[in-house]
Every structure is written in structure tokens, then in C-alpha cells.
Amino acid sequence: MNQLPTGMYQPGTSVVHQMKANIKIFCFLILTGAVLMAETIWGYAVLVLFSGCLIYFSKIGLQTALSSVRRLIWFLIIIFVMNLCFYGPENPWIKIGIFAPSYEGLMQGVHIAVRVILMMVIGNVLMVTTAPLVLTEGMETLLLPLKLFRIPTEQIAMILSVAMQFIPTLFEEADMIKKAQIARGARFDSKKLLDKAGAVMPLVVPIFLAAFKRADELSLAMEARGYRTDMARGQRKFGMPTGFEWLAIITCSILCILQILCL
Amino acid sequence: MSITLDSVFYTYAPGTPYASAALKNISFTVEKGEFVGIMGKTGCGKSTLIQLIAGLLTPDSGAVLLDGKNINDKNYDRNELHRKVGVVFQHPECQLFETTVERDVAFSLKHFGWSKEKVQSAVERALTMMGFDYEKVREKSPLEFSGGEKRRIAIAGILAAEPEVLILDEPIAGLDPLGREAFLVLVKRLNEAGMTILMISHNADALAEYAERIVILKDGMLFRDGVTREVFSDMDELQKNGIGVSEARQCAALLAERGFDVAKDTICYEDLLKQMIAIGRGQQ
Numbered sequence: 001m002n003q004l005p006t007g008m009y010q011p012g013t014s015v016v017h018q019m020k021a022n023i024k025i026f027c028f029l030i031l032t033g034a035v036l037m038a039e040t041i042w043g044y045a046v047l048v049l050f051s052g053c054l055i056y057f058s059k060i061g062l063q064t065a066l067s068s069v070r071r072l073i074w075f076l077i078i079i080f081v082m083n084l085c086f087y088g089p090e091n092p093w094i095k096i097g098i099f100a101p102s103y104e105g106l107m108q109g110v111h112i113a114v115r116v117i118l119m120m121v122i123g124n125v126l127m128v129t130t131a132p133l134v135l136t137e138g139m140e141t142l143l144l145p146l147k148l149f150r151i152p153t154e155q156i157a158m159i160l161s162v163a164m165q166f167i168p169t170l171f172e173e174a175d176m177i178k179k180a181q182i183a184r185g186a187r188f189d190s191k192k193l194l195d196k197a198g199a200v201m202p203l204v205v206p207i208f209l210a211a212f213k214r215a216d217e218l219s220l221a222m223e224a225r226g227y228r229t230d231m232a233r234g235q236r237k238f239g240m241p242t243g244f245e246w247l248a249i250i251t252c253s254i255l256c257i258l259q260i261l262c263l
Numbered sequence: 264m265s266i267t268l269d270s271v272f273y274t275y276a277p278g279t280p281y282a283s284a285a286l287k288n289i290s291f292t293v294e295k296g297e298f299v300g301i302m303g304k305t306g307c308g309k310s311t312l313i314q315l316i317a318g319l320l321t322p323d324s325g326a327v328l329l330d331g332k333n334i335n336d337k338n339y340d341r342n343e344l345h346r347k348v349g350v351v352f353q354h355p356e357c358q359l360f361e362t363t364v365e366r367d368v369a370f371s372l373k374h375f376g377w378s379k380e381k382v383q384s385a386v387e388r389a390l391t392m393m394g395f396d397y398e399k400v401r402e403k404s405p406l407e408f409s410g411g412e413k414r415r416i417a418i419a420g421i422l423a424a425e426p427e428v429l430i431l432d433e434p435i436a437g438l439d440p441l442g443r444e445a446f447l448v449l450v451k452r453l454n455e456a457g458m459t460i461l462m463i464s465h466n467a468d469a470l471a472e473y474a475e476r477i478v479i480l481k482d483g484m485l486f487r488d489g490v491t492r493e494v495f496s497d498m499d500e501l502q503k504n505g506i507g508v509s510e511a512r513q514c515a516a517l518l519a520e521r522g523f524d525v526a527k528d529t530i531c532y533e534d535l536l537k538q539m540i541a542i543g544r545g546q547q
Contacts, residue, residue, distance in 0.1 A: 010281075173357075179319045180358040183350040184371040184420065185342065202370070205360035209406070 007068060007127040016058035017129045020238045021138025023245045028126050030252040035118045037259035044114055050255060051121050060128050068120045076113050083109035132164040141238055155229055162218070170211060177206045264330050264347060264427045264459065266293040266316055271325035273311055285311040287483045289325070293476075295427075298451070298460045300474030300491065302467070304505050308483040309463045310353075313430045316461070317350045329428075342374060349426030353433045356413035358420075364390070365401040368420040375424070389423035390416075392449065411442055422453075429453065431462040435469060447473055471495060471509035471530040479506060495530045511535040518542075 011017075016024075031050075038044050055065045069076070084105045085098075092100035130138070140157035147153050178188065181202040188199050241249065273286040285308045293299055303309050314320045315327055318334045318341065326333045334344055352358070361367035368386045377385070387397045393415040405416050421429070431450070435443045451473050454460045464470055470477060470491065477494040479487040481504055487494050495501070495508045498516055502508065508530070515529035515538070523542055529535050 176352060177358055179314065179317075180350070180352045180355065182319060183317050183345055183348070183352075184358070185345045185374040185424070186370075187374075202358075202360050206357050210357055 007124055009131050010060060010064065010128050011131075012059060012129065014057060014059040014129070015244060016054065016125065019129075019245055019248065020241065021130050021134045022141045022238050023138075023241055023249065024126055024130060025135070025138050025142055027248050027252045028122060030249075030256050031122050032119065034252070034256040034259045035115055035122070037256065038115070039259075043259050044118075046255065046258070047118055048114075050251075051118060051125075054122065054125050058125050058129050060125065064128055065121055065124055068124045069117050072116075072120065076116060079116070080109040080113045083112055132167070133161055136161040136164050138238070152229075166214065166218075169214070170207070173210050174203070174207050177210070178203060265295055266428065266459070266461075267326075267328040267331070268292075268312075268316070269326045269328065271315060271322045271327065273308075273315060273320065273322050275311075277323070285483055286315070286322075286480075289480075289483075289485055291478060291485065291488050293459060293461065295459055296454070296457055297476060298454045298474050299462070299476045299478055300470035301461060301463045301478050301480070302465070302470065302506055303480035303486070307480040309480055310432060312480065313350065313432060313461065313463065316428075317348050317430060318344050319350075345371070346375065346424055347426055348428045348430065349421040349424060350430045351418055351421055351432065351434050353436070354414075355417035355421070355434075356410060358417055359405040359413060362404060363402050364395075364405045364416055367405045367416065368423050370420060371424045385423045385425065386419075389419040392422060393419040394445070395419070411438060414438075426458070428459040428461065431460070431464075433463055433465070435464065435466060443469070465507070467495070467507045467509040468511070468531075471511065472532075481506075492528045492530055496527045 019027075035047060038047055055062060058065075084101050086100070087102065087105035087108045090102070090104075092102040092105075094101065127135075136157060139160060140153065143151075143153040143156065182188065184202075186199055186202050187195060188203075190196060190199070268289050268291055271286055271289045272284070274282055274284050276282050289312065301309050301312065311320065315322055318327070321335050327335065329344065329347070332339060359367050361370060365386055368389055369382050372382045372385060386401075390397045390400065395415070400416075405413060408416060418434070429450070434450075435446055438446060447469055450460055450462070460474075462470070462474065474491050477487065477489065477491045478485070479494065479501070486504065486506075487497075487501075495512050498508045498512055511532050511534065512530045515525045515527070515535055518525045518539075519527070525535075525538050525542075529538060
């Protein structure tokens, strides 16, 4: 595991790092709205510019910010080509069998590709600048209103935070199991599809067994330390937003409203 | 088969805030048939070291050579490497996955192109070596055994390939005293049959008893490399650096402190006992 997984938290001290998690998530949701509302070239231009500022202020580097886009480049190419070829069959440039690339298709393809890239970059900034545990705590406070509808928000938050906490452990365990199987002669880098399918079992079975065992032990350990689902638990107090955070919320909101109203 | 590490450097997660140097300038050679114990505090790079030797990690710089050939060369045969170098990781019981014990133990053999009979006899031999009744266990699921038994099945799966080098990462941690002794005797027997053994352990007693040579790592660097007897003689310096020595060696040091004539290179129980008997006789 010499390469960090995409979207892994990277500690830092930038202004984006320092924002409270609940506010960051809130801004993320507003920005999602803005991206989905964007229609014109100017709308996208503003969003691209804003994402650029976001990357600059978070100081995570272009490389990290774009890592998820790079990972999913084939996905992007495929949705682009699909839209190009199948979207507007009324007046295509050329028709080859079922493929009918058209100007409308091209525009739709660009639209969707740009939206997906923007979402991935903004989401990546959120993930990379926020520790997973803090992220779930932020979600917990945002979920609080759901309590009115008798939705067990605390338990949802607990499930989320336990799941988050164990991602690195499971990752390490999976890495060790993979290495152990390679040392036993398993090949995971074979190009042949049949070999690839066959290589799954030596990984999946031990990883699941280990995960179940760990879950079992963890539930025992939690109960031994007095965890009960029917009792209220302490929560992180995020407090009021700071000046910068108000600025962030307002900027994001203006962006979103601008997209709806004029662009 | 000889193993050579030539000024090997290795860094985890380079280019990120998590980057940390795991190994710095490691060079040593292990000749065929040696029994080498590897010691060091948690996080000193022991596990990284064995993963480099097993070809599971690639060094940043420097080379890992098996019989003089660089294992990270493009045209080095990886299958050959995994056949010749067997690795028993910590908690090997976690790697079991097949439906029957026989299939699991035979897992590594199916890449060799051996005949059915040869595979079966190798599996039988390995399971017998690990103390199982082959006919009784072959059709059972490996997952229905106890923790200790699972570990022995997993190790059988590695020994079945008849590796020339056996690397063990904390193989005796968590075993009961009888199981520990039996396992160490088995490893020694494999070693006497010509297998090169590299064993990571915190158990200085076991290493004093069985290993001929000790390599100690400290903060990713080679701290000691020498004959077990000589390395353990230097008890004070080792303990200052957080590395334990065998109980027999500590006992000898206590006796020497009280004025008894006990040699500094007393590292295993047999040595200690002989000298104590001699002292007792002398006093009579």
C-alpha cells in the first residue's frame, strides 16, 4: 500500500481545513445545488473559477484535488461518448448504425462531463481536508432535525463513525491478506479475465471473515464499556460559525442563487 | 539460496504528509542454510524488511538479490520467487479461504504445474509435518478448526511448496508453551534439512536457543548483525536501546554481579545450567 487511496484525509492548517465540518458539508450541499443548476457557459466558468479558488485556499495541490477525476477518466469518457452518440438523434452529423453524433449530443456530453468533474473536485476537497471522524460528527449535527420524525440519528451517526474508523484498519488487513496470498503464488495482476475472477476468492473470503470477527469483537468491547442504544450520548459542540465560515456560506449561497436566477 | 540486501532504502507513502522512512541503508547477506533471528522494537522496519525480501515491496533504491539476481528486475520470474521464498505472516490463520483443508494447503502448488499425485503427496507431507492426520482433516473446512490449528494449517500451506527460504513473522506469538516448543523444533529441523530461515521474534529466549545469527534493526537502520552469542553478550547496550535479551543471559548477568564466575556469552539455558552446576560443585 504505497499509494494513498483517493480522497484520503491529509492533515493541514489551511482555512478550508480549519472550517467546521458541519459548515463544510452544508456548503458542499449548496455547491452541489449550484453545479446542478448551472446551464450556461458563464455559469460553468464561475464554478470552475470558484473550484480553482477552493483548491488554492485548501492548499492540497492540484494533483490531489484532481486525483479522483484521473481515477474515473474512463467513466467520464464513456458517459461523454454515450451522450454524444445517442442524445439528439433528430439531426445528426452522420449516422452509422445506431450511432448518431449530433451537436446537441456534444453539448449534453460536455455539460454532464463538466458537472461530474466539478462535483468530484469539490467532493474531493471536502474529503481531503476533513478527518473522517469529524466528517461524521458534522453529518450528525446536520441530521439532528430528523429527530423530529423519530429517526434514530445518533445510531445512524454511530454506524457511520464506526464504519469510517475501521476503513484504514480493514484496508491494512486487506493489504496484508493480499500480500500473503501473493507470497503463496496468487496472481492479481494477470490480464486474463478468468484469472482475475479466480483471484477474487482468496481475497474476499478472508477479508469478510476478518471484518465479521472484528465487528463481533467491537460490539462486545462497546457493550463492556457501557454503550447502550437507548441512552443519549455526548456530542461534539461545533458552536457558532466564525466570520470566515459565514463568508463561505454566503459565497456558496450567492453562487447557487446566481445559477438559478440569471446564468 | 543466498539473500543479499545492497544498501536498501524504503519509504512509506512518499510525496504525502504520511511519508515516513521505514528502512535506511540496509545491507547484509544471508547464506544458504542459515537460521537468522530478526529483532527490534515495534515499528523499526522488521516487517518491511521481510516484505522486501519476499518481493512484496520494491525498494526505493538499492537492490534485493537472490542468488545474485535482482528480484526486482523486469525479467526476474516472479513465480519462481514465490515458490522459493515462503512467508508466514503474523496471523497466518487469516489467509485461509478454501472449502477444504486439502484444497487450501494445495493452493500455492496449483501454479507449479505438478502432477496430481505429486501435489497430493506434498500436501500430505506438509499436514503430517504440522501434526495433523491427513486422512482425517483433508475433507474438512479449514474454518471449523480452532485458532491454533488454523495457524498450523496455514503454515502447512506454505511448507507444502517446499520453499528454499522460509520467512516467519512472529510465528510463535500467542501459541501455548507446548505448541511453541513443538513449532520451534520443527523449524530447526527444516533448517537442518537445508532450509534458510529468517525469523522475526520478540522472544529472545527462542532466538537464543535456535538462531545462529541475530540481526537487530533500530529506527529503520541496521543496529546489530552477528553471531547470536556475541550479539547477546552485549546485554547493557541492547537493553539501553529497548531490546530484550534471553532470560538465561539476564540470569548469568545477575550471577556475575554477585561475584560468581559466569561467562558473558551464556545465552541459553543449557550453558547456564552447566556453569551453575560447575559453580555448585566448586563450592562443595
